[in-house]
Amino acid sequence: QVHVVESGGGLVQAGDSLTLSCTASGRVTGSEAMGWFRQAPVKDREFVASISGSGASTFYADSMKGRFTISKDKGQNTVYLRMNNLKPEDTAVYYCAARRGNGFGSRESSLYAYWGQGTQVTVSS
Secondary structure, three states: OEEEEEEOOEEEEOOOOEEEEEEEEEOOOOOOOEEEEEEOOOOOOEEEEEEOOOOOOEEEOHHHOOOEEEEEOOOOOEEEEEEOOOOHHHOEEEEEEEOOOOOOOOOOHHHOOEEOOOEEEEEEO
16 A cells, blocks of 8 residues: 655745645655646646656656756655746646656656645645
């Protein structure tokens, strides 16, 4: 069993920064790839960023490049999402996910076996 928990969400103003954290615990090795996704009201869940199990490789959605940074504690299953210059359109529930026994990050949500409950990020204008 794997348990994924996100934290760090909140209410911020446009232009502010926020860092989300996520920890996967249980039957994990520390080498699983992890990713962040988000879902805004009445929209589909969308990919935000992913990081390989080693932390050496990252992927970002085009709209987040340059503003968001994903990082990982080496050898641990804790990842962070640093979000700068937040915009009202970044308002969403942010979900963290972990792959099962695979260290390659992916944009495809179906490849992630374990999901957290999500943390709300609200950006006011």
